Amino acid sequence: MEQTNPSNNTPDSLLPEALAIVEPLIAWLIRSGVGYNEFATALKPVFLAQAQQELLKRNQKPTDSALSLLSGLHRKDVRASREAASRTMAQVQANGSAWGKPSMANQVATRWLSLESATDALPISGDSNSFEALARSVSKDVHPRTVLQELVRLGLAQEDNGYVHLLRDAFVPDASHKEAKELFAGSAADHLQAGVHNLCAPSADDNTPTPRKFLEQSVFAAGLSPESVQQLNLLANTLWAHVLEQVVQAATPLCEKDANYPEPQRFRLGVFSFAAPEFKKTSDNAQP
Structure with missing residues (x-):
């Protein structure tokens, strides 16, 4: 006799949608050597920290019982993970901000691509239309030669006979570089944040101003x-x-x-494309 989890069958359950979202993440974890037990253990302080934040939003006291009920964690796990939850969320938020900000090399490459008179080759030195001038227009704190070396290391540019050549086809990050994983994580996290915000924002009937909706299409x-x-x-x-x-x-x-704005915010606009074979239902997997 097949057993089911009643919580999975409630009308408001988000598990089907959540499983569709995490499926590619699970594939990435498995390919990277991260198994279920390791991932599940790492999730405990994340669930606890989010439960703490949710209770604070509701103006409720974050007792062990309340946290256990909301997070689904056993009370002994709540007690054992409180300190770890604070550390984990601080690290997650710090990573999100850091990974959301492109490196100096990426900022220079992006500025290069955005120029109205953009060409795929610039002289290294010169007063105006040169790589040195471009790098200094982004930041005067990092030497242009250092930026160039990083672009070459990342495979985004080549140096040849006094010129820097931008490799446009290389702008899908090389998976072998740590930066590629961080950029992907920052982009995917912000994409999910936008969607969750739009789904969870209060309605106009809550006697609050109409909430801001993020572009997520x-x-x-x-x-x-x-x-x-x-x-x-x-x-x-x-x-x-x-x-x-x-x-x-x-x-x-x-x-x-806004360089000296006291409470700065970050903004990201992303575009992605994806293609895969369509899933065709058969009599074996058709839903009743």
Whole structure:
């Protein structure tokens, strides 16, 4: 006789949606040698910390009983994980802010791509239209030669006969670099934050001002051939190049104007594309 978990079958259960979201994450963990027990142990302080924050939002006292009930953790785990929860969330939030901010090399490459007169090659030195001038327009605190060495290390540029060549095809990060994992984590986390905010924001009937909604949209097409997918992927990359140019041109003077703002915020605009075979239901997996 098959046993089911009643909590999975409630109308408001988010487990089906959550499982769809974490499936690629689980695949990444397994490919990286992280198993269930290690991941489950690491999740305990995260669940506890989020439960603490939720109780504070509700103006409720974060007692062991309340935290156990809300997080689903045993009371002994709540007592054992309180200190770890604070450390974990502090580290998670610090990582999120750090990983959300591109490195100096990435900022220079992005500025390069956004230039109206952008070319794939710049002389290393010069007064205006040079790599040194470009690097100094982003920051005067890091020497242009240091930035160039980092771009070359990341595979984003090549140096040849006094010129720097931007490798546009290399802007999907090399998975062998630690920076690629951090950039992906920061981008994916912010994407989820936007969606969760939009789903959990109070309604206009709560006697509160209409909450701000973040942009979180996508376009979906099905029944395509691989050739059609490739055509759409090329279009997506072309459109993103235009978006990148306009957003960076708008963001650059705003960043300069707000350089000393006492309570700064971060902003991210992301675009992704993905293609995979369609899942076709059969009599064995059809839902009743």
